[in-house]
Amino acid sequence: MGTPRVLILRAPGTNCDRETAFAFEQAGGQADIVHINRLLKESKLPSAYQILCIPGGFSYGDDIAAGRILANQIRHHLHETFESFKAHGKLILGICNGFQVLIKSNVLLPISPEGKAAATLTWNDSGKFEDRWVQLASKGDKCVFLRGTTSLYLPIAHAEGKFVARDEETLSQLDANCQLALRYTSCRSRDPEHVPYPDNPNGSLANVAGICDSTGRIFGLMPHPERHIHPTNHPRWTRAESTEQADGKIIFDNAIHYFS
């Protein structure tokens, strides 16, 4: 197989598209940034790609709610396109705003028989946007993007990243199915279930920072792996705490290696 091709989907207000494309290219992929208007006209376009990524930003200003308008466009016009992409065993990644879009478009988790969404991402308990680095525990047994990892150090930068499941049952099902792939952890707490603010920066239930679908090939996360692909991105690199293999890079490497 040749170089995997990555479609980076951008909408008005998307703003992490370039560095995300750069991260995929560093990992050996070939990334194209495609505007949503073009995808709406050419819905077959993704068939030429192996990976589809919705990067961070504020699609449509996050007006109404974060990711909501782009998610609605996908639900109304691109449902088939995404389903077919999934069915072909390809990979989908949503970062921050992209995660919000994947959740709110029901691409990541199926809706209930009554038509209810399984989960949402809502306002941080702090009520405001925050940029800070978080320590994450990862489970790579199911999620393709997290293979070989157990912990990651990445920055978050969002206002609406609090993960809330529809109900207890949905949450425990996701947990049992290893879909709660990425969680905030704390070195200040002995109890892994209790991660105080700001280590859990938004009040997410079960400290969820990222989830995958039942196949492990669709993954959404609030932290920004594309902001930690160079050793000098680490906030304490001047304290010799960073390594050549920056944590965020692993996620892009895993995605590209999946096809080689």
Add this chain to the structure above:
Amino acid sequence: MTLWEIDIYPREGQPDLAASSITGDATDMGLSDDLPVTAARGYLVQGNIHFEQADQLARELLADDIVERTVVAVVGDPQLSQPPNEKPTLLHVMPKPGVMDPVAQSALQAIADFDLEVRAVRTFHKYWLGHLPEDALRAITTKILANDSIEEVVVGPLNLDELQVGSEYEFELIVIPLRELDDDGLLELSRQGQLYLTLVEMQTIQDHFKSLKRDPTDAELESIAQTWSEHCSHKTLAGRIAYRDENGEQRFENMLKETIFEATQQIRRNLGADDWCVSVFEDNAGIVRFDDHHNVVFKVETHNHPSALEPYGGANTGIGGVIRDPLGTGLGAKPICNTDVFCFADPNTPASALPPGVLHPRRVMKGVVSGVRDYGNRMGIPTVNGAIYFDQRYLGNPLVYCGNVGLIPREKSAKEPQEGDHIVALGGRTGRDGIHGATFSSAELTSESESLSGGAVQIGNAITEKMVQDIVLEARDRGLFNAITDCGAGGFSSAVGEMGEKIGAEVWLDRAPLKYDGLSYTEIWISEAQERMVLAVPPKHWDEFQELCQSESVEATIIGRFVPTARLQLNYLDHEVANLSMAFLHDGRPPIVREAYFQPPERAETVPLVVEDHGALLKNILSSLNIASKEWVIRQYDHEVQGGSVIKPLVGIENDGPSDAAVVRPVLDSLRGLAVSCGMNPHFGDFDPYHMAASAIDEALRNCVAVGADPSRIAILDNFCWGYTDRPETLGSLVRAALACRDLAIELGTPFISGKDSLNNEFSYLDENGQKQTIAIPPTLLISALGQIADVRTCITMDLKTPGNQLFVIGETNNEFGGSHFCLANKISGGDVPQVDVQRAKATFAALHQTIQSGHVRSCHDLSEGGLAVAVAEMAFAGGYGIHLHLNQVPHALKLKKTQESITALLFSESNTRFVCEVAPESVDAFTAAFAGIPVACIGSVEEEKQLVVDFEAENGTHYPVLNESIETLKQAWQSPLRWS
């Protein structure tokens, strides 16, 4: 048509974040303790839809079913005014008609996907409050819930049938009978029309039209007022000034040109073939070389007056406006980082102590920070640098400086509109917002300003600007246009007038796309509606340009063309509404000689330096608002988007120490970096603006050099915010600061590449006795620095790294306490203001840079507010290690009699050009060798034990313990004052 109301409440068990924030604000402002509030947000949706459809919109689009519940009904339905709990008082707050409502715009577009016939959408906030006395309710409404300049409040249920904005407009040419007016009439016209022109200027315009044997149209008069406004022409500082000080008299034909510009020209001449400036004081931002392929551009603007009236909107459009400067520089630079500096009054000021017409400083600060946050974050531009200064003289006039750095390909750095090019309006539509911003910003604020100039206040829509940016950069790379500029103050009038100055332009105002009907031709011409750019597009590229814009849903419209007439000709439908010569418009302003003088203040009394408890004093100074941690602000800004973050604004073992400067890597596959920092010392200006300016430049450079920037490649910007410069002594203090800028820039070889001024920052009101009171801001000069680093891996941070390393102080400590934080904390005045030994500064920066480059410095922090004591405390708690310091080893020229005085001076003096460096034992020889001829000494060491221990060994051998504080206590003192929720 039915008007549906959709109320959205948090579901049972979900937090009501909006209500908590209001309750918190009410407590903090002393208005009410534990105010009971329930908050909802809502939408008014007007269209031919029935309940099921409105309910579908609520469930699938407007609300989040998992965490929210909705009430959907036709406006006026009793369901909507059922109190959700025991709070009977109902209030609605909504944007006034015509005020930008980005969420409503987006909602309307998103509803199109549902195939429903919806015509209009408006958002609102709904609040339920407990029983309150009427005056308490009014206080909470006006001070927290709503801002009268942009929002309306409806008490009780909403009662309206339709959402309507705009009205029919019938063309009527307005001619102003100018020729017949006497001097009083001219002044009255200037005042009534909010032209803010002086009598001599009005007379000059009158003479011009007398010679033309006709009267001007309103559009002509407005064009002249805007072009001649202080905001657009800088007529004061770029004008003739007769200046006197203790050295005699100097006359300037153009003060800025002969001081600050001239310094840059001299530096460029000295550099010869190595000149790295590209374009200075010409374009919307200054341009300097970066690497083989790119230049960088830098601009800082102020948005003070709008932020005083509506802090959120003012700061929002402030950052939005300055981003358009790099975007409108050359053929368009990509914005890569922001810097924001604010000046406020104490946020703990009692609400009862505020003069009429003044917003509470806490509300101003929260609003400004949110405004910058929401715009900068949405644009995807990291906000990496900033500062906040507090002084009660900013009560009526808060200062909001917004800056942006851009990256541009070298070959795209120049522009020139061509004859025949289309004049194209790109981006947002034109509305009645922002009328008279240019002239208003040049006037003094009064307690009446809110009602008089409310139209000058706006809300931005960052996503429109982001869409414009995406188009501009793509069209630039495809070579589709010849010139671009932003629509800032003065709107089309300013943008087209400037672009067409050397050619001539004709404009068809009726073609400009409008937000709503009813705008007159003059309103279209001078509206300062946000998110618009003007481009010169050659006809041969128009089709491709238009197609590109359509592909991303960005509106582009031909509104005129550049024609070789040397005239500005405006048309509306078939009517000519203005026809002015470009020469009169741009060069017809009468020269006025302004008087300026500076009288050095009497030498102030010396400051008493005997202190009982240095530890308590240090904690007190660390807790002073200027020095205290700004983490609450910094974390709300995305400082890492674009992926090139190298040195963040917060550094150290817990990612919360105060970095001297930020470093970014704008080209992701390169290691070359940019450092951004600033310097500002308004308190020094009370002593001598010359030394204030010199100190600000020294500080900006110190901060840049401390992280590893090359001092021979730092470009700086000046932003003067001053009081009423028609007063000779106020203008004199500004000239004096400009002279320092000239002197320092030349000596340091550090060019100014752009700048901006904001004058008349005074606030007047009538006190309870009917006496006019005026609060003037202190002279406030912001110096912003843009440094470069060849390889970012050589950068360092200020946090201590390793116990056992030695600590060196570089530079000499003098008895300089004028304007110091020692004095502010002790509420005393006097002392000598810090000065800069510029030759020594140049040598110090060069030597420090060389040692950092060679890897001999493990951490470095500059000494600024609070002096050595604050610097070492910050290094210690940022690094998580202790320090043992021998104060007597600090190089100084104090000549104080008492040892106790020397101790205090060594700890807290704010002398310039000083640093503390951490050096590993193996690097000590190389480090000290680099500083030959510069005062430098080892003063202590990094310790494992987390204590800051300072002692002083007198010459006679007496040992004085000075400080022994835990770094946790010091950190707590530094973090607690502004750690807001």
